[in-house]
Amino acid sequence: MQIMRAIHGRRITRNDDPAPALWPAMDDCIIIGAGPAGLTAAIYLARFHLSIRLFDSGSSRAAMIPCTHNHAGYPDGISGKDLLAAMLAQAERYGARREAARVTAIERDGPGFRVVTDQGAYGARTVLLATGVVNHRPKSLLPEVHDPALERGLLRYCPVCDGYEVTDMRVAVIGTSDHGMREALFLRGFTRDVTLIAPEAEHMLDEACARALDEAGVVRVDGPCGGWAIEGEQLALDTAAGRMRFDSIYPALGSRIRSHLAVAAGARATDEGCLEVDDHQRTSIPGLFAAGDVVKGLDQISHAMGEAGVAATTIRNLLSEQRPIRR
Ligand SMILES: Cc1cc2nc3c(=O)[nH]c(=O)nc-3n(C[C@H](O)[C@H](O)[C@H](O)COP(=O)(O)OP(=O)(O)OC[C@H]3O[C@@H](n4cnc5c(N)ncnc54)[C@H](O)[C@@H]3O)c2cc1C
Incomplete structure (x- = not known):
């Protein structure tokens, strides 16, 4: 049995799929948010040869940074917009594509999720929430x-x-x-x-x-x-x-944590609204992951990237447990 799947124009073949009937036309992962966390996850997941969608509403906190000097690797500093553009270009090199859309709901759907956006609804086996926060x-x-x-x-x-x-x-x-x-x-x-x-x-x-x-x-x-x-x-x-x-x-007036999509789906959050995750970035809902500022922790680019790398690798390993990932 062969299943042909598209990763944004490229076709991937998985041989000997054990349970094709359980897998409707779904992407492997939908990433919500294209800030440092979401873009890092997109780079990792695309390079794992997984099919992903990346939805973004265009309000990354990183885009507000005139020039960051504490982000390692840029001795002269880099603007947040330039950093985001470089990360997006890197993700695109491996087939990822940022889609301008606002996600309005995440719902459980059989073995995966239904992600509702202002452009339509999409299925995914896993979801990564990387929606950040908004400073008051x-x-x-x-x-x-x-x-x-x-x-x-x-x-x-x-x-x-x-x-x-x-x-x-x-x-x-x-x-x-x-x-x-x-x-x-x-x-x-x-x-x-x-x-x-x-x-x-x-x-x-x-x-x-x-x-x-x-x-x-x-x-x-x-x-x-x-x-x-x-x-x-x-x-x-x-x-x-x-x-x-x-x-x-x-x-220093606090911030609004953009965790409402996951909280509405039943994910556990702190009193302030930060999503609670384990050390593999798993929320309390199986298959729903979170990374970056939306998770309780240090609100920094490096931390968002690190969490996203952990989340993406855990997502890949979860999917491969359910069905071997083979070329
Ligand atoms: C002025 C300023 C300066 C900073 N300087 C630094 C610095 O020098 N060094 C440093 O390490 N950090 C800095 N930070 C912090 C850094 O910007 C954040 O830690 C980082 O952007 C977090 O990344 P993230 O991906 O979690 O969230 P974000 O970058 O905020 O990205 C979240 C993305 O999710 C999208 N999104 C949200 N909801 C939805 C939805 N429903 N549907 C679709 N998309 C959605 C948003 O549009 C956004 O693009 C600074 C922050 C500010 C405000």
């Missing part, structure tokens, strides 16, 4: 200030990524409570001049938080924040203490 922005910060400020490094979202770039600069964190405190203290490792500004009103800090900030010399200013503007080489805003200017400002 200060409400009063309009896109016409936000985007150029981000591009110029006046606004930043990731102290782990680019705290080095603000070494000895005048820095503010927009946030409060435990989360705001932790981000301010982290940035204190890069500069003495850190101000923690509450986004909406007065700070909400318990005694331990307030003491830790005082000990580290972090200035506290109440909100509300407003009147954002780029002024010269700084980003300025109004606070309860008047107008203030900083070399760089980090919103």
Whole structure:
């Protein structure tokens, strides 16, 4: 018995298929999201000679990176958009194709899944969710200030990524409570001049938080924040203490985890919405995998890529247990 299967234009033959009747016309894996995690998985899976689809709605957090300097292998740094383009070109070299589509549901379908998009519905034996997160922005910060400020490094979202770039600069964190405190203290490792500004009103800090900030010399200013503007080489805003200017400002307002597709399908997630996976990136639903920011862990490109490599290899091995993968 032979089954002919197409990998985006190339045809693959599997001989001696043990259970063809169990396998309707399905792809081996549907990857949802073409950020660093999804693209890494696409490269691996395509190179394993598996049939994949890669759906993406075009809002990778990596595309917001003006120039990353902590991603290994690029001594002069690389922009997030260039990195994504290079990864996509690499995936395409092995037959993968990014399809511009938003996935709206993942449903169990016999031995696999039915993935519903705004373009149609598709079957797959496995699904990898690599949908990332969306950072909450200060409400009063309009896109016409936000985007150029981000591009110029006046606004930043990731102290782990680019705290080095603000070494000895005048820095503010927009946030409060435990989360705001932790981000301010982290940035204190890069500069003495850190101000923690509450986004909406007065700070909400318990005694331990307030003491830790005082000990580290972090200035506290109440909100509300407003009147954002780029002024010269700084980003300025109004606070309860008047107008203030900083070399760089980090919103620390949390993020929306784009895990709803998996959660709606029954996958376990943390209280914040991060998908829970085992050390092979398996969610609590057999055949459904997750990698990258959508999973609890370090929100970094390197981590997203590493998780995706693990997920892709586990997917390949799972499929080969169900049916030998042979040329
Ligand atoms: C300003 C900024 C600077 C950063 N700097 C660095 C840095 O220097 N170094 C570093 O390591 N990290 C950095 N990061 C973090 C890094 O961008 C993320 O960790 C990384 O992008 C995570 O990759 P991901 O593939 O998990 O998610 P993402 O890159 O966010 O990709 C997720 C993809 O899934 C798609 N998607 C979501 N939902 C759907 C759906 N329903 N249907 C179809 N597609 C969907 C989205 O459109 C998106 O393309 C930075 C982040 C920001 C915001």
